[in-house]
Amino acid sequence: xxxxxxxxxxLAIQRALARIAHEIAERNAVGTDVVLIGIPTGxxxxxxxxxxxxxxxxxxxxxxxxxxxxxxxxxxxxxxxPKVFPTVIPFDVTGKTVxxxxxxxxxxxxTRAAMDALNDxxxxxxxxxxxxxxxxxxxxxxxxxxxxxxxxxxxxxxxxLLLVESGASRDEVVLKKK
Amino acid sequence: xxxxxxxxxxxESLTVDEITTVLDTARAFKVVGERAIKKVPALRGKTVVNxxxxxxxxxxxxxxxxxxxxxxxxxxxxxxxxxxKKGETLKDTARNLxxxxxxxxxxxxxxxxxxxxxxxxxxxxxxxAGDGAHEHPTQALLDAFTIRERKGxxxxxxVTILGDILYSRVARSDIWALTKLGARVTLCGPSTLVPKxxxxxxxxxxxxxxxxxxxxxxxxxxxxxxxxxxKTMFPSINEYTQLFGLNKARLAKTKPDALIMHPGPVNxxxxxDSEIADSVHSLILEQVTNGLAVRMAVLYxxxxxxxxxxxxxx
Numbered sequence: 001x002x003x004x005x006x007x008x009x010x011l012a013i014q015r016a017l018a019r020i021a022h023e024i025a026e027r028n029a030v031g032t033d034v035v036l037i038g039i040p041t042g043x044x045x046x047x048x049x050x051x052x053x054x055x056x057x058x059x060x061x062x063x064x065x066x067x068x069x070x071x072x073x074x075x076x077x078x079x080x081x082p083k084v085f086p087t088v089i090p091f092d093v094t095g096k097t098v099x100x101x102x103x104x105x106x107x108x109x110x111t112r113a114a115m116d117a118l119n120d121x122x123x124x125x126x127x128x129x130x131x132x133x134x135x136x137x138x139x140x141x142x143x144x145x146x147x148x149x150x151x152x153x154x155x156x157x158x159x160x161l162l163l164v165e166s167g168a169s170r171d172e173v174v175l176k177k178k
Numbered sequence: 179x180x181x182x183x184x185x186x187x188x189x190e191s192l193t194v195d196e197i198t199t200v201l202d203t204a205r206a207f208k209v210v211g212e213r214a215i216k217k218v219p220a221l222r223g224k225t226v227v228n229x230x231x232x233x234x235x236x237x238x239x240x241x242x243x244x245x246x247x248x249x250x251x252x253x254x255x256x257x258x259x260x261x262x263k264k265g266e267t268l269k270d271t272a273r274n275l276x277x278x279x280x281x282x283x284x285x286x287x288x289x290x291x292x293x294x295x296x297x298x299x300x301x302x303x304x305x306x307a308g309d310g311a312h313e314h315p316t317q318a319l320l321d322a323f324t325i326r327e328r329k330g331x332x333x334x335x336x337v338t339i340l341g342d343i344l345y346s347r348v349a350r351s352d353i354w355a356l357t358k359l360g361a362r363v364t365l366c367g368p369s370t371l372v373p374k375x376x377x378x379x380x381x382x383x384x385x386x387x388x389x390x391x392x393x394x395x396x397x398x399x400x401x402x403x404x405x406x407x408x409k410t411m412f413p414s415i416n417e418y419t420q421l422f423g424l425n426k427a428r429l430a431k432t433k434p435d436a437l438i439m440h441p442g443p444v445n446x447x448x449x450x451d452s453e454i455a456d457s458v459h460s461l462i463l464e465q466v467t468n469g470l471a472v473r474m475a476v477l478y479x480x481x482x483x484x485x486x487x488x489x490x491x492x
Binding site: 068070071072076077079080081082083084085086087088116117120121 | 181182202203205206207209210213214215217218219220224248475478479481482
């Protein structure tokens with residue numbers, strides 16, 4: 001039986017996102033240059049939530065895009081082909097500060113794939129990375145700019161983000177031991 | 179979401195879930211085709227051999243472009259310019275190609291079962307691009323994709339397939355795909371080309387055109403394949419057009435939102451009036467666009483899971 005622990009509940013997720021939003025606002029004085037791009041699944045909903053909070057801070061809408069990275073992964077021939085989601089970036093990223101939003105930062109390979117995929121859409125002025133959970137075990141020299149919670153994990157553990165937007169009964173982050 | 183097949187050989191053995199996975203994946207690839215940069219690196223470093231033992235233009239071009247958009251390296255191989263003319267067997271030809279470390283073989287062949295045969299003797303992934311009168315799986319997948327995109331669903335629709343059913347691999351693959359997805363399929367054409375035995379595949383067989391298309395949501399016209407018919411299966415082309423050609427008068431008696439499909443190449447004035455082929459009812463060019471997305475999706479999916487099956491979460 002896999003044992004599972006809730007590491008963030010709905011309130012904690014909300015607080016973490018509010019803090020990340022304030023850190024993004026602190027780091028990027030000019031809000032008009034910032035766009036959020038979420039990585040499915042999970043990251044796209046988090047990007048929407050961050051956009052809502054940031055719009056309140058900056059008093060202006062913050063654009064949100066969705067970037068599917070599955071075709072840019074480096075492990076495509078080693079696993080069952082991952083589900084492909086449509087990429088929707090309804091704005092030009094050239095010259096912008098793109099904040100990539102992902103749920104969990106692990107090996108860093110998704111982030112690398114995302115930066116590669118983003119190249120096809122333009123040349124951002126800078127790219128920053130916001131994640132809800134950093135669980136360690138990096139395989140690439142990648143570091144998040146904004147982290148909701150650092151969670152030391154064992155390799156075989158699995159972290160899942162459940163959100164009401166994707167049909168869960170309540171928001172939570174769960175750690176499953178095998 | 180499920181796909182862990184190494185080959186795409188036919189539609190008959192696919193589950194509904196697998197078919198839906200291809201269609202969902204193709205939707206994402208279609209969007210890639212609308213971007214300024216239409217290329218993705220999913221098959222970077224992989225080699226694809228297009229082994230077209232039987233002539234083909236549109237399917238080969240569609241596969242070739244799909245492979246290029248996935249960043250694969252491509253070898254094109256046609257029967258006319260090959261050692262098959264010099265007496266080399268198919269197995270030897272394919273083994274030689276594999277000795278060059280080909281990862282995928284996309285094959286069109288005039289013999290039914292040729293793709294299945296190759297998949298048994300090679301380590302590479304085999305994608306069937308049409309084998310004899312047996313199956314043409316990517317055509318059926320692109321037809322299903324096009325119908326689903328335009329009608330929003332497939333289950334419950336009436337689909338009529340007209341023409342040369344007996345010799346048509348497109349018809350067989352379409353029948354498998356559409357009936358699995360819940361459509362009601364009607365077949366129509368001269369009784370020599372549309373025998374009653376097709377009822378065993380779960381279709382309605384009728385030989386009167388007006389009856390066949392009266393309630394159709396989709397009318398799929400097939401070309402009369404002169405090259406596959408040993409002798410004339412009907413008295414004349416002219417008579418075929420009179421009885422089974424789609425024209426304005428016949429179309430007027432169908433549902434107003436009926437849509438027309440054709441796998442190409444179109445014989446204007448034989449199975450379809452020129453005017454109708456270019457009308458708003460026609461999905462013929464959308465099928466071509468969607469074919470590219472579907473073939474990208476198929477190659478992407480069969481590429482997965484070749485190495486150790488480790489799941490890299492997060």
